[in-house]
Amino acid sequence: MEDFLVIDHVSKTFGAQRVVDDVALTVAEGESFSLLGPSGCGKTTLLRMIAGFEQPDRGRILVGGRDITSLPPEQRPVNTVFQNYALFPHLSVWENIAFGLRMSRRPREEIRSGVERMLELVRLSEHARKRPAQLSGGQRQRVAIARALVNRPQVLLLDEPLAALDLKLRQHMLMELNTIHEQVGTTFIYVTHDQGEAMSLSDRIAVMNAGKVEQVDSPENLYETPRSSFVASFIGDANFFTGVVVELQHEGYVRVLVEGLGSPLVLRNGAISSNLTLRLMVWPEKISLTLTRPSSGERVNAFRGVVEDMAYFGSHTRYRIRAGEHSILAQLQRSRFSGGEIDPARGAEVWMSFHPDEGRVVRLEAAA
Amino acid sequence: MSIENRPARQWLLSLPSLTWLAMFFVIPAILVIITAFRSADLQGGVGPGWTLATLREVQDPAYLPILWRTVWLSGVTTVVCLALALPVAFQMASAGQRMQQLLLLLVVIPFLSNFLIRIFAWKSLLHPEGPLTKLLIGLHLIPENAVLLNHVGTVLLVLVYTQLPFAILPLYAAAEKFDFGLLDAARDLGAGPWRAFFKIFVPGVSRGIISAAVMVFVCCLGQYVIPQMVGGTSDEMLGSKIAQRVFSDRNLPHASALAGGLMLAVLVPMVVIVLWQQFGRKEAE
Numbered sequence: 001m002e003d004f005l006v007i008d009h010v011s012k013t014f015g016a017q018r019v020v021d022d023v024a025l026t027v028a029e030g031e032s033f034s035l036l037g038p039s040g041c042g043k044t045t046l047l048r049m050i051a052g053f054e055q056p057d058r059g060r061i062l063v064g065g066r067d068i069t070s071l072p073p074e075q076r077p078v079n080t081v082f083q084n085y086a087l088f089p090h091l092s093v094w095e096n097i098a099f100g101l102r103m104s105r106r107p108r109e110e111i112r113s114g115v116e117r118m119l120e121l122v123r124l125s126e127h128a129r130k131r132p133a134q135l136s137g138g139q140r141q142r143v144a145i146a147r148a149l150v151n152r153p154q155v156l157l158l159d160e161p162l163a164a165l166d167l168k169l170r171q172h173m174l175m176e177l178n179t180i181h182e183q184v185g186t187t188f189i190y191v192t193h194d195q196g197e198a199m200s201l202s203d204r205i206a207v208m209n210a211g212k213v214e215q216v217d218s219p220e221n222l223y224e225t226p227r228s229s230f231v232a233s234f235i236g237d238a239n240f241f242t243g244v245v246v247e248l249q250h251e252g253y254v255r256v257l258v259e260g261l262g263s264p265l266v267l268r269n270g271a272i273s274s275n276l277t278l279r280l281m282v283w284p285e286k287i288s289l290t291l292t293r294p295s296s297g298e299r300v301n302a303f304r305g306v307v308e309d310m311a312y313f314g315s316h317t318r319y320r321i322r323a324g325e326h327s328i329l330a331q332l333q334r335s336r337f338s339g340g341e342i343d344p345a346r347g348a349e350v351w352m353s354f355h356p357d358e359g360r361v362v363r364l365e366a367a368a
Numbered sequence: 369m370s371i372e373n374r375p376a377r378q379w380l381l382s383l384p385s386l387t388w389l390a391m392f393f394v395i396p397a398i399l400v401i402i403t404a405f406r407s408a409d410l411q412g413g414v415g416p417g418w419t420l421a422t423l424r425e426v427q428d429p430a431y432l433p434i435l436w437r438t439v440w441l442s443g444v445t446t447v448v449c450l451a452l453a454l455p456v457a458f459q460m461a462s463a464g465q466r467m468q469q470l471l472l473l474l475v476v477i478p479f480l481s482n483f484l485i486r487i488f489a490w491k492s493l494l495h496p497e498g499p500l501t502k503l504l505i506g507l508h509l510i511p512e513n514a515v516l517l518n519h520v521g522t523v524l525l526v527l528v529y530t531q532l533p534f535a536i537l538p539l540y541a542a543a544e545k546f547d548f549g550l551l552d553a554a555r556d557l558g559a560g561p562w563r564a565f566f567k568i569f570v571p572g573v574s575r576g577i578i579s580a581a582v583m584v585f586v587c588c589l590g591q592y593v594i595p596q597m598v599g600g601t602s603d604e605m606l607g608s609k610i611a612q613r614v615f616s617d618r619n620l621p622h623a624s625a626l627a628g629g630l631m632l633a634v635l636v637p638m639v640v641i642v643l644w645q646q647f648g649r650k651e652a653e
Contacts, residue, residue: 086553103558
């Protein structure tokens with residue numbers, strides 16, 4: 001059950017570049033899973049290897065216990081929703097969806113009922129006779145999904161499914177993809193460079209960097225406990241500080257001296273000893289801004305700074321605050337003005353504070 | 369400027385080419401048809417008055433086998449050229465940028481030498497004393513007394529040879545615009561490489577196929593040098609007859625009637641196809 005799709009230590013080299021480097025992943029049946037990373041991280045190559053368009057140099061790929069590594073794409077129990085949809089321009093919507101069933105020579109009645117069922121699922125029944133060129137971007141994408149799902153694949157691969165849509169449609173399709181996934185229950189593998197997309201589409205996310213998997217976790221865990229600064233910076237606009245452990249406290253906290261800022265108290269995770277150099281991370285929305293030093297005891301980390309820049313986003317406002325050499329991003333929700341928080345102007349002197357539980361140790365570095 | 373001006377300006381831009389076409393194609397074509405209704409004079413020119421006699425002469429049943437041979441030779445040449453050019457265009461378009469340029473150059477290179485010289489080269493290549501015949505006899509692939517030249521098959525071979533670039537070039541132009549990602553999609557949906565090629569690539573370059581087919585077929589219909597040089601006495605095409613009427617019989621009206629008839633035979637089906645496509649497209653919208 002847990003090991004429905006298995007990527008068993010797969011590597012792929014193009015020329016001198018190792019594009020996918022010893023990647024090992026398992027995906028459960030019915031799970032929706034994302035491969036997230038910047039362009040060139042190897043996620044698309046990994047997807048193409050699952051689909052059968054590329055052969056791994058080393059490693060195996062298994063679906064439902066069956067080794068499919070050496071099968072050509074047409075024989076794999078896997079279908080793909082391509083980034084540009086790759087709909088056949090000379091065929092109608094109906095014939096596009098029927099293509100896979102025709103290729104496997106299913107009886108006519110089964111083709112008809114399969115296509116009708118899919119048209120209903122993606123709500124395109126009234127467009128069945130149109131050509132792809134006559135459809136909108138969102139409709140084309142739904143055809144691409146229907147064309148892949150009609151074959152009842154064991155795994156559905158979706159390559160940047162929302163990249164070609166505009167913002168409003170993207171948010172709509174996000175919800176729709178989740179609904180479709182719920183209805184068909186197929187294992188979905190997304191490839192995306194958009195962390196927001198990955199977070200709202202998937203049960204688990206594999207963050208990839210330079211051909212390797214940095215971390216595989218649920219969206220919540222990736223956000224709350226990113227294992228590396230790469231993961232944290234890719235997931236959001238994290239604030240990073242490099243510091244040295246100066247004090248180990250009981251209850252799992254450590255005090256870290258950050259040059260030019262102070263010595264915040266943060267949650268320790270993993271084995272940490274004194275004098276170790278490490279990296280801290282705080283999300284912008286975890287930082288509060290006040291005019292005076294917050295008085296809620298020593299458990300609060302508070303630092304002085306000057307507002308350098310600000311940007312209004314409607315639902316929230318972002319501030320860039322300078323404290324010595326550090327430039328720190330803070331984000332205030334517009335609805336939280338009552339809690340003693342403020343609306344500082346550019347150049348104003350403010351106090352930034354965050355609770356020790358919100359500070360994360362993201363990467364341990366060997367002491368110099 | 370305004371949108372209403374655009375069609376007018378487009379007409380203005382294509383005026384030179386339209387003038388050229390009218391001067392050197394449409395008017396001569398009409399002259400050819402007119403000549404068919406004049407009487408022939410003994411000096412090889414056109415005599416006074418009008419007559420329908422030529423039209424009756426042209427209906428000579430002796431022309432039927434020649435017409436039939438012309439049509440089937442052109443048809444088979446077209447089919448063979450398309451069958452050879454499709455995979456070539458596919459490979460060319462899917463090759464790398466530099467390779468594409470090299471292959472394109474190789475396709476065009478034969479045009480750098482004279483058409484007649486190339487036909488003559490075939491003639492000496494296939495000659496009973498030529499290298500190919502000797503080699504094939506040496507390998508016991510053909511009987512000792514076999515003659516490769518002066519065959520209807522030889523005509524077909526050389527027709528295919530001369531027309532192949534005219535099939536490759538429009539097909540390559542269409543294939544270059546083809547989205548090869550569609551073949552991945554077809555494979556993904558369960559089509560093997562061959563089915564993906566025939567179900568997706570071939571319809572994808574259908575416009576190129578039509579251009580190539582028309583190009584090759586029409587060029588073949590008018591051929592007379594090839595049957596004359598590498599074909600036998602019984603391998604004449606309609607073009608040979610037209611040439612004979614002009615050069616040997618010096619009967620311009622008769623030649624004009626044949627040429628005009630051939631021209632209409634090609635033009636009318638093409639106009640019908642274009643109209644039908646136009647109509648079909650409106651229907652689909």
